[in-house]
Amino acid sequence: MQVFKVFFKVLWKGHKVPIIIYTVIFLVLAFMFAYMGSDGEKMFEQTELNICFFDEDNSAESRSLIDFIGENNNVVSLENDNDVIIDALYYKRVDCVLTIKKGYSENLASGNTDKLFEMRKMHSGYSEILMDIFLEKYISAVSAYISAGENLSDAVKNTETALSEKAEINFADFNENDSSVNYTVMIYFRYLSYILLAVLINTLSDIIIEMNKKDMRFRTDCSGIRSSEYTFLIFAGSIVFVLLIWFVFMLVGMYFTDGIYSGKMWFAVLNSLIFAVVSAAIAIFISCFSIGGNVITFMTQIISLGMSFLCGVFVDQSLLSEGVLNASRFLPAYWYVKVNDIILNGSAFDASEIISYLFIECGFAGVFILLTILLRKYKYKFS
Amino acid sequence: MFWHNFRYFIKSGFKSGNLMFWMILFPIILGIFFKIAFSDIYNNLTSTEPIPTAIVETEENEIFRSVIDALNDSEDKFLNAEFTDENTALKLLKNGEIDGIIYSGEKISLTVAENGIEETMLKEFIEQYNLREKIITDVITKDPMNAEKVISELSEEREIIEETPVTHGNTNNFDSYFYNLIAMSSLYGSYMGINISTKNQANLSTLGARKNCSPVPKGISLTAALCGSFFIEFICSVICVTFIAFVLKIDFGNRLPLVYLAAILGGFTGVSFGFFMGSIGNMKENTKNGLSTGIIMTLCYLSGLMLGDMKPIIAEKAPWFNSINPAAVISDSIYCLNVYDDLDRYFTKIITMIITILVFSALGIIMTRRKRYASL
Numbered sequence A: 001m002q003v004f005k006v007f008f009k010v011l012w013k014g015h016k017v018p019i020i021i022y023t024v025i026f027l028v029l030a031f032m033f034a035y036m037g038s039d040g041e042k043m044f045e046q047t048e049l050n051i052c053f054f055d056e057d058n059s060a061e062s063r064s065l066i067d068f069i070g071e072n073n074n075v076v077s078l079e080n081d082n083d084v085i086i087d088a089l090y091y092k093r094v095d096c097v098l099t100i101k102k103g104y105s106e107n108l109a110s111g112n113t114d115k116l117f118e119m120r121k122m123h124s125g126y127s128e129i130l131m132d133i134f135l136e137k138y139i140s141a142v143s144a145y146i147s148a149g150e151n152l153s154d155a156v157k158n159t160e161t162a163l164s165e166k167a168e169i170n171f172a173d174f175n176e177n178d179s180s181v182n183y184t185v186m187i188y189f190r191y192l193s194y195i196l197l198a199v200l201i202n203t204l205s206d207i208i209i210e211m212n213k214k215d216m217r218f219r220t221d222c223s224g225i226r227s228s229e230y231t232f233l234i235f236a237g238s239i240v241f242v243l244l245i246w247f248v249f250m251l252v253g254m255y256f257t258d259g260i261y262s263g264k265m266w267f268a269v270l271n272s273l274i275f276a277v278v279s280a281a282i283a284i285f286i287s288c289f290s291i292g293g294n295v296i297t298f299m300t301q302i303i304s305l306g307m308s309f310l311c312g313v314f315v316d317q318s319l320l321s322e323g324v325l326n327a328s329r330f331l332p333a334y335w336y337v338k339v340n341d342i343i344l345n346g347s348a349f350d351a352s353e354i355i356s357y358l359f360i361e362c363g364f365a366g367v368f369i370l371l372t373i374l375l376r377k378y379k380y381k382f383s
Numbered sequence B: 001m002f003w004h005n006f007r008y009f010i011k012s013g014f015k016s017g018n019l020m021f022w023m024i025l026f027p028i029i030l031g032i033f034f035k036i037a038f039s040d041i042y043n044n045l046t047s048t049e050p051i052p053t054a055i056v057e058t059e060e061n062e063i064f065r066s067v068i069d070a071l072n073d074s075e076d077k078f079l080n081a082e083f084t085d086e087n088t089a090l091k092l093l094k095n096g097e098i099d100g101i102i103y104s105g106e107k108i109s110l111t112v113a114e115n116g117i118e119e120t121m122l123k124e125f126i127e128q129y130n131l132r133e134k135i136i137t138d139v140i141t142k143d144p145m146n147a148e149k150v151i152s153e154l155s156e157e158r159e160i161i162e163e164t165p166v167t168h169g170n171t172n173n174f175d176s177y178f179y180n181l182i183a184m185s186s187l188y189g190s191y192m193g194i195n196i197s198t199k200n201q202a203n204l205s206t207l208g209a210r211k212n213c214s215p216v217p218k219g220i221s222l223t224a225a226l227c228g229s230f231f232i233e234f235i236c237s238v239i240c241v242t243f244i245a246f247v248l249k250i251d252f253g254n255r256l257p258l259v260y261l262a263a264i265l266g267g268f269t270g271v272s273f274g275f276f277m278g279s280i281g282n283m284k285e286n287t288k289n290g291l292s293t294g295i296i297m298t299l300c301y302l303s304g305l306m307l308g309d310m311k312p313i314i315a316e317k318a319p320w321f322n323s324i325n326p327a328a329v330i331s332d333s334i335y336c337l338n339v340y341d342d343l344d345r346y347f348t349k350i351i352t353m354i355i356t357i358l359v360f361s362a363l364g365i366i367m368t369r370r371k372r373y374a375s376l
Helices: A001-036 A060-072 A080-092 A104-109 A126-147 A153-163 A183-211 A216-222 A225-256 A265-287 A293-313 A323-327 A332-344 A349-383 B002-015 B017-038 B040-045 B062-073 B086-094 B117-142 B144-152 B175-187 B190-200 B206-212 B218-247 B254-281 B284-303 B310-317 B319-324 B326-339 B343-368
Strands: A050-055 A096-100 A117-121 A168-171 B050-056 B077-082 B100-104 B109-112 B163-167
Touching: A001 A168, A001 B062, A050 A060, A050 B077, A060 A096, A060 A104, A060 A153, A060 A216, A060 B254, A080 A096, A080 A117, A080 B310, A080 B326, A096 A126, A104 A126, A117 A126, A126 A153, A126 A168, A126 B117, A126 B144, A153 B117, A168 B086, A168 B206, A183 A216, A183 A293, A183 B117, A225 A265, A225 A323, A225 B002, A225 B175, A265 A332, A265 B343, A293 A323, A293 A332, A293 B017, A323 A332, A323 B077, A332 A349, B002 B017, B002 B190, B002 B218, B017 B040, B017 B175, B017 B190, B040 B175, B050 B086, B050 B117, B062 B077, B062 B100, B077 B190, B086 B100, B100 B117, B117 B144, B163 B310, B175 B254, B175 B284, B175 B326, B190 B218, B190 B254, B190 B284, B190 B343, B206 B218, B218 B254, B218 B343, B254 B326, B254 B343, B284 B310, B310 B319, B310 B326, B319 B326, B326 B343
Parallel strands: A050 A096, A117 B163, A168 B109, B050 B077, B050 B100
Antiparallel strands: A096 A117, B100 B109
16 A cells, blocks of 8 residues: 555656646647537538639629528628739638639620639639539529520529529438537547547656656565555556546536436546546556656657647548558557447447447557567666 | 867758758658648639539429539539439448539439538539529510520630739749748757857857857957858758759759748857857757747747648738748748749848847857856
8 A cells, every 4th residue: 555655655656747738738628629629500501612603793793692602602802913812712711712704795795705804813622613513503593494495684683583593402320319429529539549648658657767766666575565466556546637637527527428428428427537547557568668758758659649740639530541540550549439429429329339449559568568568577686 | 269169160050960950851751741741732622513413303304404414414513423323322321522512303402421522623614504494484474585695604615714814933832831940950059149149258168168268369269260150051951952943853943043042041149049049048059949949949830830821820910020030931932932033022031130149159159258267
């Protein structure tokens, strides 16, 4: 029990400030990350494009077109300056910059629909095609009404009336029976892997290295306590510490679920607990090497950021290349994120798949614990 | 004596593992992670693969089937449609293998599982079909003689949009993370600046106390240390940009020497900022380093290191801040080189950096000079 108490004494005396600072900073980050994404809706909502218009024609028809497009999109006004437009397109503040050319209404009335608009483009993508489809639909409808003998203003009016008729769109919610899972809480859980790795490696490794320092270790070695008991108590101390940190993050996570976790969220909770154990096992493994505080900080950055970038914590796994994903299979965070994605994407929910991934994570913890034991034995033998 | 101090400052700087990690190794490691994570995103987001869609026929609709067949045969199709039964379609939708199910019958409807641009395009597609059907019906009801003309107008291939590229530079907006990485690495030069101040103030370090009672004029030792740190920062910036440009292969266009210039001046800005920070108050070096890290990370956050959208948001809400935020000035100078054809804005940023270096260095010297201690 003495060693157990000393573990927490060392923790409290030398590490309370970093632990509190890290936990608070990471909680702030977690909140930021969680609120960066928006919650998925349960009904179909059309994607609104940000469109900037420059109306060189300035006719009733061109204004009518802008108003009509503005009903389902955001019309953004920008200064007609190339640098301003470049900035807006580069940072995606606008999706399209469209100029309605002079003579638009006259050309439309006379049936000359060639190059009525100028689109200033930077990135290609679906937004452009979407705008293209819409304008094509609009212009061909106006032209059709004109060819049927209507004048321009009637043709525009009829087109807009016809276009206002919406298609029947149904939203298939495959996850409808489980309201406990929401996007924000799952984003919080996803970033939690980075936070657990960073907090636990930074603090736990440091504490254990402190405990293994010559003065303290020699004092313990010449006491009556057995070596195995010492190791056991260090493990016990680490487990209690890890559970405490994990528990704090779970309590905060409840803020996003408006109360106690329920349904599939328990899988996410279990997943995070196992990942906390994996992180602790990595931290204990690192502490086998007698390294200084600065090196621990470096290793924390490299391991936590590296795993997060490679395994799909910061960037969706769907956006990572095949090669990166193949390599990241050998890292625990990959399986953690996979479990999270299955829970979030309720459509492909499969409990047995989740359980097999959780076992893989446990396997990583087992490997690190085994390596720690082997390394310690090796070091003890040669010391 | 200047050269002696200069040489020893450089030696001790390069021997400091902590400094070298944060100024050289950390940006390189972070750069590798950025490259791994962001390398495919831009291509994925700007590629327009045909949208996988299932077509379920609830009733016979020959016209719609022929539209889909024609679409599948066209070269630049935006839809990859496959006829199937409802159960298979729902299974595919559930597994995310398709973006939507189009039910074709007397009425055309769409079922989707997510909200997104692909789903909106499917909606536009069926609305376009419905619209054509409605127009033809309207016209036939009014005057069947016009039907042929209307059908020909509706099926005419048009080129209504003239596309004009706004820049010939690098438009990959995920590369802005690398510009901000260079800015962060440059500003980490502040650790060296803080080191100069604390190592020259007798009340902050034992080395400072020894230096203060040595016969070397303070002006010389300070100038030597500042020049030494500029030299180290010069090397660090060159390594950082070289690694990003040649190892990570980030496209800086044909203006790479100007990118080096921006990064080097950015590094000098970091050193002078640190020198100024170090001259304020009696806090220990570690506390000042912590404070400096906090300020640098906040400035980098506001210039878009963690969230690419931050810089345009600041530009919208408080444009003046981007002009004085050193991180934004450094990253903006590299951005200007990559997207603008002219160099006006780049040189404005360069001048801003030079003024910042002069102001911070001058303030640091004013605050450090002529300090005498009765006892320590």
